[in-house]
Amino acid sequence: MAFLIRTIDFTAAGREIVRDREHGGDTLSIGRASENDVHLPDLAVEQQHARIEPVPGGHLRAVAAGTLGFTHDGRTVTEAVFNPREGAELGFGSYRLAFSQEGDGPVTITQRQVDDKVGDSEALSGFALASVMPSKRVMSWIGLAAILVAFLAIPIVSNLTREKVEPDYKAPGKVAMDGSWSTGALSFAHHGLEDNCEACHVVPFQAVRDETCLACHKGTGDHAPKPRQLAGRGPLSAGDSIQWAVAETLGKEGPGACTTCHTEHEGPMRMAPPAQAFCAECHDGMDARLTDTVLGNASDFGKAHPQFKALIRTMRGEPKPERVSLAKKPKEFNGLRFPHKLHLDPRGGAARMAASLGPRKGYGEALVCKDCHTPTKDKLGFLPVDMEDDCEACHSLVYDKVGSTFRTLRHGDVDQMLADLRAMDRSPRVPVVSGRKRPGEYASGRLYHQNFGPPSGSLVAINRALKKNGVCGECHIPTILNGRPDVVPVDIPDFYLVNGFFDHEAHKEEKCSDCHAAETSKTSDDLLIPGIAVCRDCHLGEDAPKGKVASSCAMCHAYHPPTGKIPHDHPPTEPKQVALSTRKGD
DSSP states (O other): OOEEEEEEEOOTTTTEEEEEEEOSSSSSEEESSTTSSSSSSOTTSSSEEEEEEEETTTEEEEESSSSEEEEEEEEEEEEEOOOOOOOEEEEEEEEEEEOOTTTSSEEEEEEEEHHHHHHHHHHHHSSSSSGSOOOHHHHHHEEEEEEEEIIIIIEEEEEHSSSOOOOTTTOOOOOOTTTTTTTTTTOOGGGGGGTTTTOOOOOOTTTHHHHHHHHHTBOOSSOOOOOHHHHHHOOOOHHHHHHHHHHHHHTTTOOHHHHHHHHOSSSSSSOOOOOOOHHHHHHTTHHHHHHHHHTTOOOOOTTTTOOOEEOOOOSSSSOEEEEGGGGGGGGGSSBBOOHHHHHHHTTTTHHHHHHHHHHGTTSSSOOOGTTTTOOOTTSSSSSSOOOIIIIITTSOOEEETTTTTEEEETTTTTHHHHHHHHHTOOOOOTTSSSSSGGGGGGSSTTTTTOOOSSSSSOHHHGGGGSSSSSSTTBOOOOEETTTTTEEEOOOOOOOOOOOOOOOSEEEETSSSSTTTTTTGOOSSSSOOOHHHHHHHTEEETTOOTTTTTTGGGGOOSSSSTTTTTSSSOOOOOOOGGGGGOSOOOO
């Protein structure tokens, strides 16, 4: 018996491809293996799935070779006998074999691959929404229109018609459906402007400008003029130049603008301090690019950082203070005579005075730093030493007693002091400035005795208070001003390191003497600011090894120094500047 095997395939365009081949044997093997007479590449078909063989009467018998059966005219069987002249269909997986025979000719087997799901879907297509919905192209245009309305038209219309922002920046009306326009939430500092886009974006579709930032941040100090910043930074690389060219074409300001460093819509967070590399980009080798700079090169606090410079006067009569490197071991002239060692010596006279005053005055067995130096409220630094609060417990200015009330000279006003002593000398009572009438512990030889001069109407006698051994001369340097005795104005800066800052609170576990050599300082000329080597005992650069404190530039330096917060000059030198030792009014 001969067989004619006809295979029908389809191209991607749906065109049929028919291939015929003859098989001369009496039997046929069917399966997934390529050596079968009828090859059906379907995983649902076994390697050797079935066999076709003739039986008497011109019929054919199909027998399953394995455990899987097949379908015969729609019924699942493992064996089937059929007459090819009457026609039959066998199903193996997704393949269908249609048998037919005309007369005594060969048995024709038509092989085609079908998908039952396709047939099912075609049967159900009349019940699907696709039969009544617009085409895909029409749906695409409808979707595009919906997107433009929802994410463009509605936000624009609601922005134009909402309540406008008043000058006092009260809460404006919200813009509807603008979430797709926002690149993220604002930082903590600008969170109050979340619904006030035009506070920063003054001109639509234009990057935020410097003048907009400075409208609020008026107290922000300039790091340096922009042209000088760019010169100090050096030429841009080719890649950076291309990026900035594109950015400027799109309306962004060039390098050095506020938005170069300050990016927004990064989420509710605080701005991270700049990395060490950000500062080193300019300050490493800056002297080669800015030949007139007075700043030293710096790129890493532990490896490449200049010695600290303190803003001080190094001698009497200097017109203004100068920044002097601590490497030169400078001496400071501040108008005071104050030996720290004398006051901190646990066996000295100051210690005995503190012990005699005792806890009732807040002292221990000896003077310590905190007895005279009071921290500020934020604990970052210390308040100026106040004569009345910090010194007068030992250095009394009492000169008279009326009833139970003691009269004291006004500190910081030499003219007033001389007037008070003259008036006391003219009093009808016996002058108390004589040793005989000094009250109690303020009498000569007692605990609080001070030398104000003898009870005489002579100006020379009264001015003994301004001599080296007088009450004023104990701490101040006497001088002659406008023909009369006076004292040199006190000039103690609030900030010695004007281009950096220091947090004493962060170092509260350390002793003062770990950084300040006050216990061995015998003169007020000693500058007790520690050098960089002392700081490097703990602090190294951003990549400090384990056991050291990683210290980037931002730990001590601010890119924007607050205007008016860090003095770059001392107050003018006038006679009454001695009052700078106190914060009390005149």
